[in-house]
Amino acid sequence: MTTAPVTDFAPLNLNGTDWNAIEPLLNDLAERPVETNEDYDKWLLDRSELEAAVSESVANTYIDMTCDTASDAKQSAWTAYLENVAPKFKPVIFVLDKRLKELGEKFGKTSGRHEVLFRDTAADVDLFRDENVPIETELAKLDQEYDKICGKMTVEFDGEERTMPMMGKYSESADRKVREDAWRAVAKRRMEDQEAISTIYDQMIAKRHQTGINAGFDNYVEYIYKARHRFDYGTSHAYAFHDAIEQAVMPFVARLDATRKKELGLEKLRPWDLNVDPKSRDSLKPFKGGVDLIAKSRKVFERLSPELGEMFRSMGDGSNTDGTANGAMLDLDSRKGKAPGGYLYFRDRTRRPFIFMNAADQHRDVETMVHEAGHAFHSMYANNESFVWYRSSPIEFAEVASMTMELLTMPYWDEFYPSEEDANRARRKQLEGSIGLLPWIATIDAFQHWVYLNPNHTREERANAWLGLDDRFGTQGHHCDWSGLEEERKFVWQRQSHLFGNPFYYIEYG
Ligand SMILES: [Zn+2]
Structure with missing residues (x-):
């Protein structure tokens, strides 16, 4: 190319x-x-x-x-x-x-x-608008601040200092006590920064609202749809999408929850019961470290398509831990001092992708890997386009190649799970997760609409708006018992980095 x-x-x-x-x-x-x-x-x-x-x-x-x-x-x-x-x-x-x-x-x-x-x-x-330029600078710096706060979050658990992504594996432990202890350790650590993150969000909301007003709109919502070049649908379509998820998906997730409760032998699901295998099998172990993740993913893509395998191979072996140094295209393993989440960033001049992840040897990292690889392939296929503006798709299509790759690779997951039972378990988890993501998408998207349509809200009103959505859509669709955890529940949104750095993007996953 x-x-x-x-x-x-x-x-x-x-x-x-x-x-x-x-x-x-x-x-x-x-x-x-x-x-x-x-x-x-x-x-x-x-x-x-x-x-x-x-x-x-x-x-x-x-x-x-x-x-x-x-x-x-x-x-x-x-x-x-x-x-x-x-x-x-x-x-x-x-x-x-x-x-x-x-x-x-x-x-x-x-x-x-x-x-x-x-x-x-x-x-x-x-x-x-000229006056929005300095506001955008301030917003980007606030997002950097959010990343820094999250990058510093670790807990002492199981004898070691661990990052938040590393703690994910305990949510799959078959031992309920371990799951609960891990969940509480993470929640306690996050609550230490709750105030700082709330302050960042307060400032972001005020500044974003002002950019919308400066540009001649009544609020930020109308502004951001246009600024994102989202021309194919508007807020009424977004609301209809939320309603459809409530009507079609929530009953399905409720059925899954009923089965989960029965299989786990529980009266009520608690927040730490949502990720464990309902049959109480130990957590899936798809790979160990970024190099292994890449080696196995490469085999998956080679089997899916030799061409994709070749493209994936060009991205390196997954051993790099130093950002873009030495021409690297991957930085995968979670470590202290990394921003949260995962992303694909395409370098437009040399036309090379970069995949950033917080991998911690879990199944969800397999999902992220093939997702970000889907973005990478999409960009690489646009390499021959002479206009930089056309080397990425309009927003309505931005998550299609990536979300699809999570499903297209599924038949080849035996590379991660040699045992048929594990592979099928992972596939089932993925399919349930694809559906379960929809209520979360609705939650995040509806929350942002409320936040920016009511820019002068108090923190208490914001917490109530969040709790109302959690009643409606559950935590990723699951209705669980939060008693004794009322404060923690009010701030679950703080984990979703898109709310800070990428407002009104999240609906694209649905
Ligand atoms: Zn994506």
Whole structure:
């Protein structure tokens, strides 16, 4: 696959987070005469290549920051970009967007191949406000703060200091006492930062609301749908989706819960009874460490498709633990000082993916691995696209390749589970999890709608809104007994990192 730049406008070694290096190129694009169709085509490709170069430098700075939340140097590199480059870059991009709109109309490049680019750019021109630029910087810094707080969270358990992802395996323990102790240890640790995270969220809500108002909307919700270029559906569709989940999925999950209670011999399910195997078999052990995870995943993809196997092989062996250093494309194992969650970040200039994970030898890491690999393949298949803007899909399709890969790989999971019984158990868990995720998606999405439609709420009102949704959709669909844990229950949303760094994205998983 080609990774050669489509023009030589942006030097190959350009540091896209160095304002002095990119400013003259941006000025060229803002001022260069564009008189003919050919001039316009060249202008677009040059702009695309420059944006790819900047995007790649930003990606590497971000990845390194999330891989090492305890490193002052990596944290300040990211802060420096947010404070010194992004605020200058965005207003110039606005100038270029206005130019693209004018030139697109002048040269009739508003439909066909140009339709999506023109539509998205027109939306960006409508939404841009100078006064939102510093607010966006503050929001990104608050998200960095959230990542840092989460990256520091560990507990002493079972004789060792363990990260939150490492604690996940105890939720599958057949010993109920171990599950409960682990659950309480995690909840207690999270509650220590509850106040700090609530404060971050308060500030984010106020700032996001202001960006919506500044852009001429009544609230942030209308603003963010347009800012995300979500043109295919609106809030009424989102509400209908929540209702459909309530009607169609909740009865199914209730039946699963009834079986679970019976098989576990319990009167009531408690929060620590939701992840254990209902037949009380010990936890699944799909792999040990990132290298093993990659070796087994590679075999899965080779069997699914030799082409995918080849693409997966190009991403490395999973041993890297140092972010993007030495050209790495993977940083997989959980460790103290890593931001929460998992993501795929595509580097637009060299057209290489990067997979970030917090793997801790559990089945859910297998799901994350094949999910993020699905994103990686999707991006790699778009490698030959000359416009950087078309190397990722519009938002409505963003989670399709990844969510699908969780299901397409299923027949080959014997690579992780040589025993037929374990493989089938994992498949069943996956299918139940795919359905069980829907109520959680509804919970998170409905919560965000409430939060931003009622931006002046108190923390108590927010807790009540959350509890109301938990009554409606349960915790991932499960209705369990939280007695004695009322405080902890009010703050379960704090675990969902998308609420902080990626608002109104979560519905895409459904
Ligand atoms: Zn995804």
